């Protein structure tokens with residue numbers, strides 16, 4: 187085949203993806219590189235082999251002089267408050283700087299204390315003079331299956347540099363330091379998501395939003411009144427029943443963990459990338475915790491079998507610069523499984539209980555089988571895309587969102 191034409195195609199694709207950007211840090215990392223796109227000779231799997239633990243750098247990377255490393259113990263109320271405030275004021279915003287994630291303290295403790303977590307992976311940076319927390323990055327251990335291989339990974343999240351310290355190349359140092367600490371635990375792969383394009387996404391997902399409180403969403407600028415629509419017509423359009431329709435629909439309890447684990451493991455086995463949850467993981471990640479995670483299941487009234495499951499997590503956003511409202515209450519679809527109830531009906535019940543709990547919006551990614559209900563349940567496409575990444579693990583080709591069974595927080 188005439189290579190030059192192939193090269194032309196790849197270059198055009200790369201240009202179109204505006205990936206011509208120089209990623210001076212990411213080009214040094216064992217991740218899929220844009221220049222390798224299209225090279226089908228590269229095998230799927232780890233990019234670099236593990237190094238002997240004796241050869242892993244034993245001391246932390248150097249920070250710029252005025253700063254020092256700190257390990258953040260989220261069981262300490264004061265430290266948890268410092269982390270909460272750093273993120274509340276400096277974490278992810280939408281492109282128009284109208285909203286900023288406002289992860290709660292109890293959510294952060296839940297997200298960062300799963301079974302087998304390492305405190306040393308909760309990494310902060312302080313200014314030496316006043317000891318103020320100015321940056322943060324975290325990892326938690328997870329077993330992630332990629333096709334038939336279950337891989338021990340670190341899930342990396344909450345990378346945050348104070349607004350006043352941006353564009354000083356602090357992020358690469360934070361990433362190298364968390365990588366070093368993960369290597370010390372003999373783990374060589376990681377999974378992470380970001381709203382920005384980096385080398386190289388394994389898939390790119392679309393956010394969808396289902397209005398629950400359309401008047402507030404329009405007032406704060408999250409949504410706009412549809413063309414030829416009045417406010418009262420819009421409120422009516424999104425109205426939901428007062429209670430769930432499915433017989434046997436109830437909150438998950440501790441006694442349900444074995445059944446939900448079986449249900450979830452079986453369901454997730456169909457996806458190319460998915461967590462390999464055991465009962466301990468299910469107990470941590472899916473047992474309801476107020477203001478953090480909600481999960482419901484369907485217990486057949488006849489047989490008492492657990493046939494279906496749905497869950498969503500609570501992630502409010504600060505509304506920047508609105509006189510009337512300061513918080514947008516958002517629910518994010520988490521893991522959902524159906525074996526008897528139609529997914530459409532189960533997810534409508536999830537919307538109903540989310541509305542009952544006074545959420546303003548229900549968000550979902552187009553992962554797993556979510557696409558089958560989004561339009562019919564009146565979700566609208568969002569402006570945010572979420573790119574999924576693996577570190578030191580090459581995928582032969584990018585996945586479709588429907589092949590992905592992993593939701594990060």
Ligand SMILES: CCCCCCCCCCCCCC(=O)SCCNC(=O)CCNC(=O)[C@H](O)C(C)(C)COP(=O)(O)OP(=O)(O)OC[C@H]1O[C@@H](n2cnc3c(N)ncnc32)[C@H](O)[C@@H]1OP(=O)(O)O
Nearest residue numbers: 209210211212344345346347352353354355356357374376
């Ligand atoms: C084996 C174990 C491995 C463990 C590690 C696995 C990898 C984990 C990777 C992290 C997963 C995080 C998952 C989440 O938490 S995603 C959420 C990220 N956080 C935010 O968006 C909060 C608001 N923004 C900020 O706090 C800062 O802008 C951050 C800290 C994001 C960048 O700070 P700053 O703006 O001051 O820039 P810089 O001058 O220091 O550095 C510029 C370099 O940093 C690259 N950059 C920018 N944004 C991201 C990003 N979101 N992931 C990875 N890299 C990113 C950028 O391409 C450039 O590199 P290159 O393009 O020149 O090469």
Ligand SMILES: CNCCCN(C)c1ncc(F)c(N2CC(C(=O)NCc3cnc4ccccn34)C2)n1
Nearest residue numbers: 278279280285286287379381393503568570571595
């Ligand atoms: C590193 N962990 C990745 C998950 C973090 N998550 C949940 C996230 N990452 C990127 C996004 F694009 C995104 N979106 C939710 C959609 C949305 O609601 N957009 C309006 C909006 C309301 N509040 C905020 C706050 C920040 C950004 C957009 N916001 C877009 N979500």
